Amino acid sequence: MALGDAILACLTERPMTGYELAKTFDSSIGFFWKADHQQIYRELSKLRDRGYIQGREVVQSGKPNKLIYTLTPEGRTALRHWSARPSTPPSIKDDLLVRLHALDSIDIEPIRTDLMDRLEHHRDRHENYERILKKRFPEGTASDVLDLGNLLLLRLGARHEQMVADFCEEALEALSAMNGKSTVVPLDDGKREKG
Amino acid sequence: MALGDAILACLTERPMTGYELAKTFDSSIGFFWKADHQQIYRELSKLRDRGYIQGREVVQSGKPNKLIYTLTPEGRTALRHWSARPSTPPSIKDDLLVRLHALDSIDIEPIRTDLMDRLEHHRDRHENYERILKKRFPEGTASDVLDLGNLLLLRLGARHEQMVADFCEEALEALSAMNGKSTVVPLDDGKREKG
DNA sequence: CCCGTTATTTACCGTAACAGGAAAAAGTCG
DNA sequence: CGACTTTTTCCTGTTACGGTAAATAACGGG
Numbered sequence: 347m348a349l350g351d352a353i354l355a356c357l358t359e360r361p362m363t364g365y366e367l368a369k370t371f372d373s374s375i376g377f378f379w380k381a382d383h384q385q386i387y388r389e390l391s392k393l394r395d396r397g398y399i400q401g402r403e404v405v406q407s408g409k410p411n412k413l414i415y416t417l418t419p420e421g422r423t424a425l426r427h428w429s430a431r432p433s434t435p436p437s438i439k440d441d442l443l444v445r446l447h448a449l450d451s452i453d454i455e456p457i458r459t460d461l462m463d464r465l466e467h468h469r470d471r472h473e474n475y476e477r478i479l480k481k482r483f484p485e486g487t488a489s490d491v492l493d494l495g496n497l498l499l500l501r502l503g504a505r506h507e508q509m510v511a512d513f514c515e516e517a518l519e520a521l522s523a524m525n526g527k528s529t530v531v532p533l534d535d536g537k538r539e540k541g
Numbered sequence: 542m543a544l545g546d547a548i549l550a551c552l553t554e555r556p557m558t559g560y561e562l563a564k565t566f567d568s569s570i571g572f573f574w575k576a577d578h579q580q581i582y583r584e585l586s587k588l589r590d591r592g593y594i595q596g597r598e599v600v601q602s603g604k605p606n607k608l609i610y611t612l613t614p615e616g617r618t619a620l621r622h623w624s625a626r627p628s629t630p631p632s633i634k635d636d637l638l639v640r641l642h643a644l645d646s647i648d649i650e651p652i653r654t655d656l657m658d659r660l661e662h663h664r665d666r667h668e669n670y671e672r673i674l675k676k677r678f679p680e681g682t683a684s685d686v687l688d689l690g691n692l693l694l695l696r697l698g699a700r701h702e703q704m705v706a707d708f709c710e711e712a713l714e715a716l717s718a719m720n721g722k723s724t725v726v727p728l729d730d731g732k733r734e735k736g
Numbered sequence: 737c738c739c740g741t742t743a744t745t746t747a748c749c750g751t752a753a754c755a756g757g758a759a760a761a762a763g764t765c766g
Numbered sequence: 767c768g769a770c771t772t773t774t775t776c777c778t779g780t781t782a783c784g785g786t787a788a789a790t791a792a793c794g795g796g
Contacts (some may be wrong), residue, residue: 348636349753365773375642378633384751387774410761410773422646427634432655436664438573438701441543443629448550448572449690451617452624457710460627467630494719495644504710506633508559509704512699524689544782560744580782582745605744605790 350389352379354398354417354425361402361416362389377471377503390415398424446517458521461514468511475504545584547574549593549620551611555599556611558586572666572698579668585610593619651714656709663706670699 354369356362367390368383370376381389393399398421401413417425442464445457479486479500488494544685551557551565562585563578565571577586588594593616596608612620637659640652674695683689 348634348639351636352639353641355639355646356642358646361638368773374640378635379639380632381753383773384756386754391775406772407763408770409763412773425643426647429640429643430651432658433640435659436633436635436771437575438631439543440573440631440697441546443569443573443694443697444543444547444550444570445624445628446690446694447547448553448620450685450687451550451553452621454686456625464630477683488715488719490645491719492645493648494715495658496643498608498708498712498715499641501711502705503633504707505704509700510697513693516696517693521681524683529785533645537611539708558744563744576745576782576783579746579784586746601744607744686782 349379349381349385350383350393350424353386353389353393353429354428357399357415357421358416360366361414363412363414365412368417376498379476381390393421398422412510414455421512454521458518459494461518461521465511465514465518468506468507468514472511475500479504542581544574545588545593546620546623547576548581548584548588549616549623552594552610552612552616552701553620556609558607558609560607562610574693588616591619592616594716626665632715649716653713656713656716660706660709663702664711667699667702667706670695674699 350373352375353367356367356375362370364383364387368381368386371379371386372382385427386450390399390401394415397418399415400418403416404414405414406412445452449457479497482500483493483497486497488497545564547570548562551562551570555694557565559578559582563576563581566574566576566581585596589596592599592613594610594632595613596610598606598608600606637655654695674692677695678688678692681692683692
């Protein structure tokens with residue numbers, strides 16, 4: 347029940363609707379935790395069934411009525427119980443790493459373009475983190491505990507993206523240096539398969 | 542089908558039994574990809590059904606007979622097709638980050654001990670990576686493509702662990718500096734719940 | 737001799753997560 | 767009119783994760 351806890355964590359900031367949560371999971375917390383709206387709504391039903399959150403229906407004209415979810419005291423204690431348990435160190439689980447593990451049995455050209463795409467991707471994210479950091483924490487310090495958490499989060503995100511971006515760059519360089527040493531002939535049998 | 546591809550990637554090195562694969566997924570590739578033996582065996586059956594791998598039974602006395610799986614040509618091309626597709630940048634998905642996001646609504650003491658455990662954990666892994674690096678690549682260079690992949694892998698792993706370890710350290714310092722500013726009263730209602 | 741471990745595979749159970757496609761409803765904007 | 771936003775819900779899958787457990791037979795300790 348990790349997604350559920352992530353939702354509870356979001357709701358500590360303020361009550362939200364599923365729609366808002368979906369958007370939150372697309373930006374702020376979504377930088378390191380992905381979930382689409384269907385997943386969110388399903389999880390919200392479960393949390394409501396367990397009494398961890400309470401929905402208040404707000405009648406709207408024009409738009410569908412919305413359900414604003416608030417943490418119940420039970421939800422708060424549940425979150426705190428979960429937070430008091432030791433965290434499980436996650437695996438990296440990046441496709442790229444699996445491919446690198448079998449680098450001599452695959453085609454380098456696609457890997458190269460993939461690395462370039464990833465380089466751009468991680469650089470973008472890094473810039474994004476830095477931008478938010480500069481905006482929210484120009485001093486680089488946090489005043490209260492909530493801010494501290496977010497500052498640390500952003501810093502970790504920034505560093506992580508930087509590190510992966512650097513890695514992509516170095517991998518590309520190393521691949522260029524290794525040029526021509528591949529033993530694999532390029533694929534051409536896949537063109538007719540699966541459209 | 543990511544686990545399946547990871548298995549195929551392992552089998553490019555040499556034919557292996559499910560048992561060996563399970564151990565591999567516990568050490569080398571398992572540093573960034575977790576899977577228990579049940580998962581491996583289940584995935585192996587699927588791969589065999591699709592014709593990507595072939596099992597050769599080796600009769601043993603004393604021990605149960607083992608099934609040595611070899612990549613078929615179809616398996617090789619399947620792996621190469623998969624490797625030619627763009628990789629999906631994974632999310633970080635660390636419980637710790639979710640907790641930091643709600644740092645003002647949870648208890649800091651458990652987070653602190655958790656951070657200390659994690660610090661030790663990531664330091665251990667970092668040392669492990671460095672040890673392997675020094676042993677396998679004392680020069681810091683790779684001679685062929687296979688070695689290059691593994692060198693890059695190890696380097697990424699080492700840096701990642703180092704980064705996370707540093708992060709834990711800083712987070713602990715920051716929490717100490719923030720000492721006493723927590724607004725949350727410690728939990729004591731959980732003692733009777735769930736054992 | 738019982739017990740635990742190693743080696744090796746297989747069988748269940750369940751839940752959680754991920755991926756996608758679809759449909760309501762009623763407003764706004766071009 | 768059509769496209770888009772807002773908001774929720776339902777569907778069908780697959781993949782992954784987690785635990786429990788059973789075969790089988792050797793080997794080693796107390």
